[in-house]
Amino acid sequence: MTPPIRLLAIDIDGTLLDAKSQVPEANLAALRRAYAGGIEIVLTTGRRHSFALPIAESLGFGLWLISSNGAITKSIGGEVFHRDLLPSAVARRLVDHMRPFQRHAVLTFDQETRGALVLESAEELHASIARWMEKNAEFIERVGDLEQALSTDPIQVMYCGRIDRMRQAESHLLSGSIAGEVTLLKTEYEARNLCILDVMNRDCSKGHALKRWAKHRGITRQQIVAIGDNYNDIEMLEFAGIPVIMENASPQLKRSGWRVTLSNEQSGVAAALQELGI
Numbered sequence: 001m002t003p004p005i006r007l008l009a010i011d012i013d014g015t016l017l018d019a020k021s022q023v024p025e026a027n028l029a030a031l032r033r034a035y036a037g038g039i040e041i042v043l044t045t046g047r048r049h050s051f052a053l054p055i056a057e058s059l060g061f062g063l064w065l066i067s068s069n070g071a072i073t074k075s076i077g078g079e080v081f082h083r084d085l086l087p088s089a090v091a092r093r094l095v096d097h098m099r100p101f102q103r104h105a106v107l108t109f110d111q112e113t114r115g116a117l118v119l120e121s122a123e124e125l126h127a128s129i130a131r132w133m134e135k136n137a138e139f140i141e142r143v144g145d146l147e148q149a150l151s152t153d154p155i156q157v158m159y160c161g162r163i164d165r166m167r168q169a170e171s172h173l174l175s176g177s178i179a180g181e182v183t184l185l186k187t188e189y190e191a192r193n194l195c196i197l198d199v200m201n202r203d204c205s206k207g208h209a210l211k212r213w214a215k216h217r218g219i220t221r222q223q224i225v226a227i228g229d230n231y232n233d234i235e236m237l238e239f240a241g242i243p244v245i246m247e248n249a250s251p252q253l254k255r256s257g258w259r260v261t262l263s264n265e266q267s268g269v270a271a272a273l274q275e276l277g278i
Contacts (some may be wrong), residue, residue, distance in 0.1 A: 006224070009066070013229075014229035016264070032059070044067075046198060047233055049074050067191075071155045071209075091107070105159050107156075158207065166197055173197070183203060201227055208235065221239055225278070227261070229264065230253070231250075
């Protein structure tokens with residue numbers, strides 16, 4: 001017999017949200033029905049917890065967030081379940097190895113004050129993620145050298161820019177010995193010519209965090225539906241018993257054999273849950 005679905009793990013950008021960064025009414029109604037029916041909802045995102053929190057709160061019910069690609073698992077009320085930080089010694093070696101791409105880099109720390117985001121130069125980042133820079137302005141601190149900020153463990157080191165430039169960064173990172181000490185997670189938006197490389201602690205991902213949370217809650221992987229759209233969702237989709245990929249995902253991801261739902265502009269989350277009888 002097929003076990004009942006007990007948990008929905010839903011990515012935010014490109015999945016739950018439409019192109020205007022809004023939760024479509026159909027998605028909202030579907031998640032509220034699932035929650036009222038006793039199914040747990042967990043939002044999983046590459047966003048920092050505080051940057052994802054308004055979206056989680058807009059759903060109108062209590063839930064947990066797996067944020068920063070699995071590094072932080074925290075409730076919307078602020079209760080921390082797990083933190084998986086990148087050791088500062090490893091981060092320093094990473095920053096040193098990746099110096100050719102320093103102008104594309106942002107350090108992220110687990111705090112909600114200025115200095116949560118640390119960078120050297122804003123020019124390249126403004127060219128790629130101007131809206132993100134504006135929304136996070138109060139948390140950004142500029143330094144002369146990123147290593148100055150690494151007196152404590154960061155959540156991650158993010159590299160962001162044009163797809164061709166970030167492919168060079170990815171290749172450079174993987175060519176060094178530091179690659180064996182970290183996890184590299186990629187988010188790519190072809191239409192925007194934008195690629196984000198998040199360098200995390202080794203074995204840190206949405207999938208690892210979801211597995212940890214499911215074990216804590218006594219939920220088997222066969223009882224989990226995961227819905228995502230990008231490369232940083234792969235580990236989560238591989239872990240879930242019922243993986244669903246969005247129509248707006250890249251052709252490469254859609255060739256995985258996973259169930260494909262409608263796009264984020266067509267309320268694909270709601271369509272997937274309806275098809276699954278949730």
